[in-house]
Amino acid sequence: MNRKWIAGWLFILPFLVVFLAFLVAPLFYAGYLSLWTKGLATGTTFAGFDNYTRAFEDPSFRKGLWFVLRFSAVVIPLQIIVALVAALVLDEVTGRLARFSRLVIFLPYAIPAVLGALMWGFLYSPSFGPIEQIATAFDVRAPFLLSQGNIFYGLLNVVTWQWSGYYMIIIYAALRSIDTSIYEAARIDGANARQIALRIKVPMVSSALVLILVFSLIGTLQFFTEPQILAPIANGSVTPDFTPNIYAYNIAFRYAQFNYASAISFSLGFVVFLAVGIFMFVTRKKGSIFT
């Protein structure tokens, strides 16, 4: 019995070391850093919560936060609808086309976000993208999807393209694991295909949907790679404070203000934690990985 006790700890020990070194330590260190201020004349002084007051009053941080919250509110439902529709169709249709589509829809997941953003950036580009050319052929003015007013939609498309397939596979796998005799029973009761999809299939994959929602919420609030990559070709639409993560990166590495950058990171982490926590609480009945 004693031997098993030790063996259990030994199995989790390597992970525990990594966990302490790269999660717990940076977390506490960020918390510690954020409580100090470094001035050129004054040196490093204790600032208490000043950095946080500064962060939440900083129009740049607030602007970035507002952008990612707005973006999440649109992109998450959009991705889930695309993924759910694709999964439901693929669950219904069989054959070569279905197998091929499943792979193609999943394909973007295997492509780095850097390259996904770059490819769409090229497609949007007035100098060698098809959008401009098609518009010219029809004699209309093409929208530049990276302009100040349109970049929200330009990014929406990139992110939906990149992640929907991964979510589709998760939902599809959950659908495949449902016992098909339930559908038979429903059909005998007179349910049509649409009713089966909406009343039986969707509720039965709800825990997969919750998992996806949480993942995409965490991912979107940390938005960094796509706007950062599109910045050089977006003619200034992507400002240095475009998202909280981009802002923290610029404060740290352009202005070397690591204390304030840590406070921004920590504040963002807190907002993510809060958002996910609220979401978990709201959906707790549905059953999720955290219960």
Added chain:
Amino acid sequence: MTRPRHIWAKLLLLAMVCYFLIPVWWLLVASTKNAEGLFSGNGALWFSHGFHFFENLGDLFTYNNGEYLRWLGNSALYAFAGGIGCTVVSVLAGYGFAKFSFRGRNLVFAAVLGSVMVPLTALVIPTFVLMSNAGLTDTVWAVILPSLLSPFAVYLMRVYASASVPDELLDAARIDGAGELRTFVRVALPLMRPGVITVLLLSIVSTWNNFFLPLTMLSTSKLYPLTVGIGLWEQLASSNNGGGQSLWNLIITGSLVSIVPLVVAFLTLQKYWQGGLAVGSLK
């Protein structure tokens, strides 16, 4: 009766296939063009006269003393070292959490689950400062070591181990006198194989695709992975218009070459990850 419905479903699938393939198709076509064809302004989605793919490939591998090949090698190193390391650590921990009851287990596991909600990029800047204090920034370790952490992989392996490894089998091995490590390697691991391959694939992908971590940790371009390297080229190309034109061809061909390995890996390992991915969502 069912025929017309399926026709609509198939049309929908075709539309989706087109949408998801368009960027890749464009990349494929564009990689066969020279700078002139690229900027000629007609037919971005179709081939221009002249096939310049191999010419572009040659330029790609020789530009700036072959820095692209170096980045390709770096990406492979980070992805394999980080991915394999992460898988080993996570599989051991998942098995430990699933098959042993020890004091403190539930507390530690709750902390691991809670940490799934911590946005990992929020830790990049403090990790950078810690690494810099230890003199490890701008080395391969700065990219590989933080990649070993994946609380979600641990969760996935715990679920997988509980579902696929029966306790009776482990007890039988123990009665036969096998030690814990031997029981794990000989009895449990073969049963967990699909889950292990899924976690391996997922962690290799996330390291290969990572951008924020290497971008902050590395300042020597010789250590860059592909993602950061191509990002650098893009910045160079867009900042000096005209002189940078030839770089766009390299970026396009370089992007195409760098998506090939993972796409091939996913295609060949299909039956593993398609089943394995379901596990996380079933519970």
